[in-house]
Amino acid sequence: MKWPGGKRWLADTVAALFSKRDRYVEPFLGGGAVYFTLKPRTAILADINEDLIAAFTSVRDHPSAVIRRLSVLRINRETFRRYRGASPDTMLDRAVRLLYLNRTAFNGIYRVNAKGRFNVPFGCKKGTKVCDGENLRACSRALKGSTLTSADFRTVLREVRVSDAIYIDPPYTVKHDNNGFRRYNERIFSWNDQVDLARKLNFLAENGAEVVVSNACHKEVSGLYSRQDFAVVEIERASCVAGDAQHRGPCKELLLISRSIGRHADLDGIFKSSGVRARLVAGIR
Numbered sequence: 001m002k003w004p005g006g007k008r009w010l011a012d013t014v015a016a017l018f019s020k021r022d023r024y025v026e027p028f029l030g031g032g033a034v035y036f037t038l039k040p041r042t043a044i045l046a047d048i049n050e051d052l053i054a055a056f057t058s059v060r061d062h063p064s065a066v067i068r069r070l071s072v073l074r075i076n077r078e079t080f081r082r083y084r085g086a087s088p089d090t091m092l093d094r095a096v097r098l099l100y101l102n103r104t105a106f107n108g109i110y111r112v113n114a115k116g117r118f119n120v121p122f123g124c125k126k127g128t129k130v131c132d133g134e135n136l137r138a139c140s141r142a143l144k145g146s147t148l149t150s151a152d153f154r155t156v157l158r159e160v161r162v163s164d165a166i167y168i169d170p171p172y173t174v175k176h177d178n179n180g181f182r183r184y185n186e187r188i189f190s191w192n193d194q195v196d197l198a199r200k201l202n203f204l205a206e207n208g209a210e211v212v213v214s215n216a217c218h219k220e221v222s223g224l225y226s227r228q229d230f231a232v233v234e235i236e237r238a239s240c241v242a243g244d245a246q247h248r249g250p251c252k253e254l255l256l257i258s259r260s261i262g263r264h265a266d267l268d269g270i271f272k273s274s275g276v277r278a279r280l281v282a283g284i285r
């Protein structure tokens with residue numbers, strides 16, 4: 001699933017960092033690019049977006065029903081408007097709505113505003129398929145060992161053990177910035193959330209959990225993470241997607257990699273072979 005801030009481009013690299021821990025946890029699931037690359041046997045997957053979790057839960061438990069419902073839907077403005085305006089109650093209806101809108105909206109994404117309303121116009125590419133049955137069945141199989149929850153990250157992190165592997169990909173909120181994209185994020189994920197999140201992750205990393213964090217390339221953000229417990233790596237992405245053309249083009253992001261990973265993984269080798277440009281800025285070796 002294509003998702004704003006999705007990590008398909010980085011998924012192989014992040015997946016290569018983890019050793020085989022018993023359980024994988026991803027509290028900011030979005031489209032789950034890293035999860036579907038790693039395909040761990042047991043996982044806790046969560047996101048604050050209830051419709052997204054309803055979609056993954058229905059795909060996991062009732063793939064045939066999802067496929068049956070999606071495969072009869074046409075791609076046109078009228079159907080799009082009908083689904084965009086709907087507020088379904090059942091898990092299956094919510095799943096069908098999200099998957100339909102995700103496929104048919106402009107740029108093929110599903111995005112909600114601060115009030116939780118879907119806010120992308122119609123506009124998918126020619127040849128788009130609303131229903132890829134084979135892919136949905138593969139996703140269903142990949143999700144079999146996962147627990148899916150719609151919750152705030154704090155609730156999920158309370159359940160985490162220091163023996164877990166954890167991937168964190170929150171909205172990229174920074175403290176001071178007037179860029180519209182970040183102003184939008186600030187309303188859904190505040191600077192206080194960033195601070196709270198880092199505090200919990202510092203504790204988990206210090207106690208041996210394998211933690212990888214994607215975040216905005218900003219000193220204030222990296223400053224929240226303990227230098228004893230995290231390596232700070234700047235990575236470059238070929239092209240950033242932003243609301244306006246001015247913000248497209250190469251851009252930097254941060255990866256924070258916990259000490260427990262630095263001990264077993266050959267970071268230089270992983271970045272070299274994945275083709276992702278990376279520079280160790282600070283922290284453990």
Ligand SMILES: C[S@@+](CC[C@H](N)C(=O)[O-])C[C@H]1O[C@@H](n2cnc3c(N)ncnc32)[C@H](O)[C@@H]1O
Pocket residue numbers: 002003004005006007008027028029030031032033034046047048049151152153154169170171188189193
């Ligand atoms: C950058 S996206 C994750 C993208 C994902 N890694 C992928 O590959 O598609 C961030 C996700 O965090 C979720 N989110 C925002 N605030 C949250 C919170 N307080 N607790 C849990 N999830 C949250 C959003 O709904 C969004 O799906």
